[in-house]
Amino acid sequence: MLGLKNLGIDDPHGRDRKRLVTFVEIDRCATDAVAVVTGCRLGKRALKFRDWGKMAATFVDVSTGKAIRVAAKESSKALARQMHPEIENKNGQQMAAYREMSDDDLFATQWVKVDLPPEEFPGYKGERIVCEFCGEGINFRREVRRDGKVLCRSCAGENYYTSAS
Numbered sequence: 001m002l003g004l005k006n007l008g009i010d011d012p013h014g015r016d017r018k019r020l021v022t023f024v025e026i027d028r029c030a031t032d033a034v035a036v037v038t039g040c041r042l043g044k045r046a047l048k049f050r051d052w053g054k055m056a057a058t059f060v061d062v063s064t065g066k067a068i069r070v071a072a073k074e075s076s077k078a079l080a081r082q083m084h085p086e087i088e089n090k091n092g093q094q095m096a097a098y099r100e101m102s103d104d105d106l107f108a109t110q111w112v113k114v115d116l117p118p119e120e121f122p123g124y125k126g127e128r129i130v131c132e133f134c135g136e137g138i139n140f141r142r143e144v145r146r147d148g149k150v151l152c153r154s155c156a157g158e159n160y161y162t163s164a165s
């Protein structure tokens with residue numbers, strides 16, 4: 001909500017639905033919240049995941065090129081303890097305090113520049129390329145060109161799986 005407010009986007013599900021691309025940096029519940037609030041979804045290519053393990057997101061207004069990164073402050077946890085020492089449960093303490101804290105106490109914001117090549121835009125239509133080794137199709141310029149061959153990332157050695165057989 002803070003990111004959208006700073007960008008002047010007030011109708012992300014309607015009028016402004018094609019204005020936003022969001023990068024999330026963690027696969028936790030905050031990422032689902034970002035998707036719900038912004039309407040940016042992985043399947044629409046408007047949500048980009050960078051697995052950095054950080055509670056942060058960058059909101060890019062593709063109509064203007066303006067972008068803002070919002071990161072949750074580590075100090076907000078200590079502040080929550082100070083604000084509500086009477087609540088013993090840490091979760092409850094944070095829930096109560098986060099509702100009362102200012103945006104500045106909760107988040108660090110920074111205007112940034114995001115290099116968004118054409119193939120990263122949600123509506124990008126490009127040719128589908130076939131890996132010369134496994135024969136699987138590859139979209140969005142994710143192919144690797146090596147020694148005159150076109151390969152998918154897996155065949156190029158960037159594996160997250162190996163054959164089980």
Ligand SMILES: [Zn+2]
Nearest residue numbers: 131134152155
């Ligand atoms: Zn391949």
